[in-house]
Amino acid sequence: MASAVSTPAGITDLLALQQAAFGREGRVPAAVRRQRIQQVIDLLVANSDALADAMDADFGGRSRGFSLMNDVLGSLGSLKHTRDQLEGWMQPDTRTSFAPYDQMGARAEVLHQPKGSVGIMGTWNAPLFTLFSPLACALGAGNRAILKPSEITPRTAQLVAEIIGARFDPEVVGVATGDASIGAAFAAQPFNHLVFTGSTAVGRKIMQAAAANLVPVTLELGGKSPVVLGRSADLNEACRRLALAKGTNGGQICISPDILYVPEETLEVAIAQLKQHFNQYYPGIEDNPDLVAAVNDNHLQRVESYLADARERGVRIESSHPEQAGPGRRRPLRLVVNPPADSLIMQEEIFGSALVIQTYAQTADAIADINARPRPLALYYFGLDAAEETTVLENTLSGGVTINDAMMHAAMHEAPFGGVGCSGLGHYHGYEGFLEFSHARTVYRVPEHDPRAEWGMLPPYGEHFEAMIKAQITSE
Template sequence: MAAAATTPAGIQTLLDAQQQAFNREGAVSADTRKARIQQVIDLLVDHCDALADAMGRDFGEGADGGRPRAFSIMNDILGSLGSLKHARDHLEAWMAPDQRTPFPPYDQLGGEAQVLHQPKGSVGIIGTWNAPLFTLFSPLACALGAGNRAILKPSEVVPETAALVAELVTTHLDPEVVAVATGDAEIGAAFAGSAFDHLVFTGSTAVGRKIMQAAAQNLVPVTLELGGKSPVILGKDADVAESCRRLAIAKGTNGGQICISPDILYVPEAALEQVISEFTQQFRALYPSVEGNPDLVAAVNASHLARVEACLDDARERGVRLVSTHPESTGATRKRPVRLVINPPAESRIMQEEIFGSALIVKTYSAIEDVIADIQSRSRPLALYYFGQDRAEEQKVLSHTLSGGVTLNDIMMHAAMHEAPFGGVGGSGMGHYHGYEGFLEFSHARTVFRAPEYDPRGEWGMLPPHHDQFEAMMRAQVTRD
């Protein structure tokens, strides 16, 4: 029972044990929830360096790995700790019953009503490779804060990290509270098809559809954190230099391998060459070189790199203009400069797929309405970004587009907020985690009505046998007021 599950039968054994323990336990006190969250916090703090090293090895290449230790600590360790500590420090207020007003006349007769936010049971959490700890432990914070138990499924694309997470969790945590399942796509499919009380998946839209289909067989509610082609709009009065600086910071983060990384940059036609020049300069200031640069994150593996390069090759074959921030790599490593793809046709591969790597589409426009129409023509993105000081134009963009979240005059900042929900819409997902909304996501809102001692329905002629005027009494209440 203490080992991580590596087979469908093992997953079922862990799930049965957790659900049985949940049923035995009953109400989960705030102190118990805090203690469970604190155990996860302690695990991450105590093994921070080992986990960062594992992530670096998974991204490969050289003694320092393909991802800087500092970035792994910042993105995955500190990001997870922020979610866990926020839940720990706020869950008592979240747990308070939500008092509601009973319907009349019971509100005058002593009736009482409230909504209790109760845990669902065992939550399955499927993480992804680009943020291998954060996509496990950030939703876990909300799940434990809501009083649930959980089984984690790390991505098989990062096997070193997955193995270490399994070892640490099974060694330091009670498997009836938090457990781990590891394995390939076959194990992932069995995990998604298990009868959890809630299922969380972070990953691609294509896989998200399969996850939802599998969960539907057991009527398991799902939270899907997907992606899409998140747009950046440079308004006509935007500060080009500062906008490109912030865009370069975002596009370099994790080598572009982030679900809210920008995919498409819309720029006014007259500003195209200035934007290309400014972005290139800003990115080179952050990353003066590519190969051997310890600050630049590599593509996670050869197949993911090949997919991005195939998208770029397709654009070249179509005669699309490409501009690289640096001389093209010799291919000795998986680190790449950002390639700007200027005005590719709609049918090109890079316009059809989420990039998730070191490339950025740049599209020119003459009217903001054209930008909005182009965004509306595709699936809802996980994030949208707008740079500019024209509040009327900003409001037009916000009111005529729909995305999971928005950052104005910067990129990716909204996802760092613990006090606001993070989630997608349409093709970019459903449901939320982070903060109070995450607590609600993993809770069952249970209405409880306490009836008064006095029941007047018989005196009012509301009970059988009905008198001749009963229908007239009912009909008289059908009004527009």
């Protein structure tokens, strides 16, 4: 069977092939896991230029350097970290046995065993990273995997299918390509674990499909990631870092800042500095190869419709550059100031070159507004007030946090990355990623001698049995 399939029947057959091979193989030694991860590393290195070209073509304008940094190097970081750490992660986790058996030689441990075949559904905005970063954890845990690249980046998807097919036996890693109907068929398969990266709306459908087969899921979703700009922050530096973050991948990142909360008195300065710094990094728009274009016309028009709705409502919108509707899909940074709560841009994740700015009088007001929304994938705080930072952290909940910058926490290979509530469930990266794709199996070894009869713990129960049990029911 080929490593790449493109029909529901093909996915079913490929999954059956992998699960049968998993059953035959038994324990997967560390050396085999490392070798499989190294194969992925080697194919990314060998095909990095071609993959960057494919992503550029799919986006209609995506810097090769950015694609190499974000998708190739990002994936290699996850793969190499897992490769180098997995042997230590595989060691049995000794646990304390319960009294009094621990005193008689009873032992307990937890074994982390592979689950089987993992389905990984990637997304278009980071078409390699969202496939190969979770694949690192899946292979590190001893699993097999089938990848489903996004159909929105078809050239990249086809190239991934070709290079995986050239390097891997489909019993170990395979690829399924196709449109949304193939994605739906993919999610309905009885995988041993399923990973999906994408929107919350689609994530609900993926979880519903997986539930029919009781497949455990890891959902990496999104949401409106907030930024709290404290009064103690270096305003110029905060705006510089935020402008850089919003320019990254044209704003098409699941942890891109969506709403910036600024003190009322600093609004005008913040707007001016955001515009200035975005101009600094992107002096031009239409023909600027450093600025990533909207991936296609549908996504461009989606963002533009949010802005059009705000304009119709009379909302103030500031642009980093004079807005000229050119033929391309690159756009300046648009700042949408205090839009009403029921506007489209306040209801939907932006995922593009725009940022909402909300003013606040007290930090508690910003926190209350954040908590009135679904829990986001990321939260950012800028400021030097340790007490205020603690207040923000302790009174909000998000998938992850970066302090005095944006999006950096997601690059931590040894720390878990994931959401909470509507921004997802489960996580990958590092040891937690290894655990995510492993079954934690408790093993308890009892001593040779069983003293329960001597203790009066076995039937027929004696007259003192109940008193003995009651004596142990204490609040200490």
